[in-house]
Amino acid sequence: MNRSELVDQIKTKRSFLCVGLDTDLEKIPKHLLEYDDPIFEFNKRIIDATKDYAVAYKPNIAFYESQGPKGWESLRKTLDYIPENIFTIADAKRGDIGNTSAMYAKTFFDHYNFDSITIAPYMGHDSVEPFKKEGKWTIVLALTSNPGANDFQLLKTESGNRVFEEVIEKNRQWSDPDQLMFVVGATRGELIGEVRKAAPDNFFLVPGVGKQGGSLEDVAKLGMIEDCGLLVNSSRGIIYASNQKDFAEKASEKAAAIQAEMSTLLERFNVC
Numbered sequence: 001m002n003r004s005e006l007v008d009q010i011k012t013k014r015s016f017l018c019v020g021l022d023t024d025l026e027k028i029p030k031h032l033l034e035y036d037d038p039i040f041e042f043n044k045r046i047i048d049a050t051k052d053y054a055v056a057y058k059p060n061i062a063f064y065e066s067q068g069p070k071g072w073e074s075l076r077k078t079l080d081y082i083p084e085n086i087f088t089i090a091d092a093k094r095g096d097i098g099n100t101s102a103m104y105a106k107t108f109f110d111h112y113n114f115d116s117i118t119i120a121p122y123m124g125h126d127s128v129e130p131f132k133k134e135g136k137w138t139i140v141l142a143l144t145s146n147p148g149a150n151d152f153q154l155l156k157t158e159s160g161n162r163v164f165e166e167v168i169e170k171n172r173q174w175s176d177p178d179q180l181m182f183v184v185g186a187t188r189g190e191l192i193g194e195v196r197k198a199a200p201d202n203f204f205l206v207p208g209v210g211k212q213g214g215s216l217e218d219v220a221k222l223g224m225i226e227d228c229g230l231l232v233n234s235s236r237g238i239i240y241a242s243n244q245k246d247f248a249e250k251a252s253e254k255a256a257a258i259q260a261e262m263s264t265l266l267e268r269f270n271v272c
């Protein structure tokens, strides 16, 4: 999916919500465990319940590969079930020497037809390069939402930049902004504005609202640009809104509430 198709979705649905499919057999309602593929049965109902409010889905690959071959099959069925006009993110956080990264790209872009993949940039340009592909996006970790982000990402480099700024600057030299997003945690407060300064025209994937406590309003205030430029993810806050038979209904209510807030923010910041 290209940028203008993504932005059209955002304007049509008045939403920049990404629903994270972090589907955990320990957390899904017990009655679904009777099915042959409980992960897919859960995802299917979550997708049906949230697709009017979401512009992207992000299966976190750890939750699928941890189940062995069956998990990969649940992932494929889930991906096939996501409506075609909704953006898909393989949250895999890959990145290795060139020929190995090329295999990761083959997995997620050829075998599984994802629109994008998350990438850990620690190994530098030749580890990111193989993910550049026509019609596909790379989503590079810049300033993450977790406490450990401070261990490396905020360190100053010789140039005076902090590591996350260096990651952004370099990746912007290597890739077109219409195929390059950055991950910025909603929990990073004022720093989101500094990330926006470093990447004025890239889309951001912003996890960390909901369970991790980030504020949607602050993210919009500091990060929104003319064509929105944001995909804000919520996983547990939506998909585990209930662990009873009403889980899909509750997920729908949560997604609808976030979409309503997003609609107001899109209007406030003159996107649509």
Ligand SMILES: O=C(O)c1cc(=O)[nH]c(=O)n1[C@@H]1O[C@H](COP(=O)(O)O)[C@@H](O)[C@H]1O
Pocket: 020, 022, 060, 091, 118, 143, 144, 145, 146, 183, 184, 185, 207, 208, 209, 210, 211, 212, 233, 234, 235, 236, 237
């Ligand atoms: O790349 C990510 O999506 C990601 C980056 C980051 O900095 N923080 C972060 O939480 N994530 C992912 O975003 C999702 C957040 O889930 P919730 O906290 O349940 O909404 C998980 O799949 C995380 O792996």
